[in-house]
Amino acid sequence: MMRNRFDAQLSKLNDMLIEMGAQIETAIAMAVRALEERDSKLAQQAIAFDDEIDQQEKDIEALCLKLLLQQQPVARDLRLISSALKMITDMERIGDQAADIAAIAIKLSGTHGTNAHIPKMAVATAKMVTDSIDAFVKKDLDLAEAVIRGDEKVNALFRAVQQDLIVCLREDREDSEQALNLLMVAKYFERIGDHAKNIAEWVVFSITGEHVSASTLDED
Numbered sequence: 001m002m003r004n005r006f007d008a009q010l011s012k013l014n015d016m017l018i019e020m021g022a023q024i025e026t027a028i029a030m031a032v033r034a035l036e037e038r039d040s041k042l043a044q045q046a047i048a049f050d051d052e053i054d055q056q057e058k059d060i061e062a063l064c065l066k067l068l069l070q071q072q073p074v075a076r077d078l079r080l081i082s083s084a085l086k087m088i089t090d091m092e093r094i095g096d097q098a099a100d101i102a103a104i105a106i107k108l109s110g111t112h113g114t115n116a117h118i119p120k121m122a123v124a125t126a127k128m129v130t131d132s133i134d135a136f137v138k139k140d141l142d143l144a145e146a147v148i149r150g151d152e153k154v155n156a157l158f159r160a161v162q163q164d165l166i167v168c169l170r171e172d173r174e175d176s177e178q179a180l181n182l183l184m185v186a187k188y189f190e191r192i193g194d195h196a197k198n199i200a201e202w203v204v205f206s207i208t209g210e211h212v213s214a215s216t217l218d219e220d
Contacts, residue, residue, distance in 0.1 A: 006071045013063055013084060014137045020056040020091055021133035023049055025126060027098040028192070032122040034105040035185065036114065043109075046102035053095035057088045075209075083206035087136065090195040090202075094129060097188040097195075104181050104188075111175075115182050117161045121189040124154050128196035136203045147200035148212065154193035161186040 027049035034043035064085045067073065073081060128147050135144035161183065168179040204212045 006067070006073070006077070009063065009067055009071075010077070010080070013060065013067070013081075016056065016060050016063065017084065017087070017091075017133060018137060020053065020060065020088065021129065023053050023056065024091055024094050024098065024129055027053065027095055028101075028122070028126050028129070031098045031102040031105060032119070032126075034102055035108065036119070038105065038109045038111060040106045040109040043102040043105040046105075047099045050095050050099040053092060057092040060088050061085060079209060080206045083136070083202040086202045087133075087199045090198045091133075094192050094195045097192050101185050101188050104185050108178060108181055111178050115161050115164055115186070117157045117164070118182065118186055118189070121154060121157045121161070121186060121193075124150065124157065125189050125192040125196065128154070128193055128200075132196045132199035132203060135200060136206065139207055141204060141207050144200040144203040144207075145212070148197050148204075151193050151197040154190060158186050158190040 027046050030042055030046035030049070033039065034046055064081050067081050068078075071077075128150050131143055131150075132147045134140065135147065165179045165183045165186075169176050201212055204210070
């Protein structure tokens with residue numbers, strides 16, 4: 001009977017993580033659209049999501065602590081709950097970075113142009129976030145490991161943006177301030193990729209009990 005109640009609460013934990021992930025995905029998508037369309041109103045809406053994401057982190061943390069204190073979980077459950085606690089920290093930071101991108105979109109309203117690699121970074125990082133949370137809910141080790149490997153694609157795109165925009169900054173053109181803002185956007189996407197990778201590493205730990213890194217996977 002107690003185990004059934006515990007399993008029901010674990011299922012609730014999964015649902016809450018899925019909901020938090022969906023909010024993050026929406027915030028990222030809105031921030032990207034605001035950036036592309038230079039829409040400050042949409043950017044403000046994306047920033048407003050950050051408060052909801054912060055609250056979801058607190059609610060999930062409270063449930064995890066309740067499970068730890070009341071249910072005396074076995075080792076496998078303990079790994080799963082402790083991983084969820086670590087994951088929500090990264091998820092909350094992803095929400096912060098989506099808000100940071102939206103704030104830059106407001107600064108850029110009234111301007112034109114972007115860097116061709118930034119939309120690719122947006123797509124790649126959003127997929128990493130979605131897949132990392134799906135991997136936790138589905139206990140999918142292969143998907144988690146694919147997310148970890150995918151971080152290098154995001155890093156490569158960041159380096160490409162960096163090279164493009166450094167040229168613009170060196171030339172001291174009129175749009176150099178815009179280039180600097182776009183470089184910050186790319187940096188925020190790179191950080192989102194890092195946090196999604198962290199989530200995936202905690203998924204691997206929740207399943208196997210071992211910490212993993214991209215370099216370890218490359219050796220396999």
